[in-house]
Amino acid sequence: MQLDSLLIVLSLGLLLIVTHFIYRQFRLGHFSSEYKKTLFILKRYPLVKKAFSNSLHTPLFYPIKELEHTWTLEASHPLKTICTEMTPQGLAVSDDLVFLSAYCHGRQHYSVLYIFDKQQANLINTIPLPGRPHVGGLAFNKNKQELWVTITGKKHGRAAAISLSDILTFPEKATFPIAYTKIYTFPGISQASYISKWSDFLLAGTFERSKTGTLGLFPLNDETNNIPRFVSFLKKAQGVAIYKDHYCLVSQSFGPRSSKVFIFSKEQLLQGNLQENKALKVIKFPPYLEQITVDDNFLYVVFESGASAYQKKTSPINNILVLSIPQLLEK
Secondary structure, eight states: OHHHHHHHHHHHHHHHHHHHHHHHHHHHTTTSHHHHHHHHHGGGOHHHHHHHHTOOOSSSEEEOOOTTSEEEEBSSSOOEEEESOEEEEEEEEOSSEEEEEEEETTSOBOOEEEEEETTTOOEEEEEEOSSOOOOOOEEEETTTTEEEEEEOOSSSEEEEEEEHHHHHHOOTTOSSOOOOSEEEEETTOSOOOEEEEETTEEEEEOOOSSSOEEEEEEEOSTTSOOSOEEEEEOTTEEEEEEETTTEEEEEEOOSSSOEEEEEEEHHHHHTTBOOGGGOSEEEEEOSSEEEEEEETTEEEEEEGGGSTTTTTTSOOOOEEEEEEHHHHHOO
């Protein structure tokens, strides 16, 4: 009798373990066609595939289904319409949300922000931004609860802030763009192609196809020395992110060739001159990699290959992927 009871307990325990495993695999997205499709694309990039499949982040990816059917405003007159050419660019993360910026490839519509629920991966809202900026970079300031987005500047790069409260209360399918609360000008940066937040600084950099770029460290805190620092930066840079206050990660991409993520130390960054051949590690990624952003031990990445303008040039990735940084750093 005791043996029968023990077998029942063990069987129930095993059933609970298996059920939990299956549920977790489902929550991670391992049973979805998108997950399998992404793994197939990543076969050529084994380290990225490993960091993705072993990420254990819930969820593993955020589907971007709206690029060819986005409600926004027409550029010629602010009326609601559907854009079929949205191109993803900037990426940022808060405690509860994932933010993605995109611009109209045909320049006929206002740029937008896609707002995703961080835990459920569903799209909460699509918010029109003022005008048609390229919106190449996003950065979330947790201290101020505001989102920074790169905007067009005439002589210097610029970024604008949007309060989180305005984002959360913005109406769906509004006939007007969201308002900026402040503007930051980056002297010494001709155009802010991407941004990131690190400590009390906004990092803003230029995209240069054939020559060395420039990255500026601009203080956000009034108590910080207001003189920005500048770094000689990689050409074709698309994004920068700081991990654990120790590593500097840089995404590099242009055209249908494989992208790259360069890993440098924080000390190399502060020395003021990052060079490709001095990187601690270089990781190949699929083409058309855009901004990267760090949250805890995870690297969020987005590709513009999901946009209609690039889908036929490579195998498109229509998802924001979440990778394990410790897996990427393994030797």
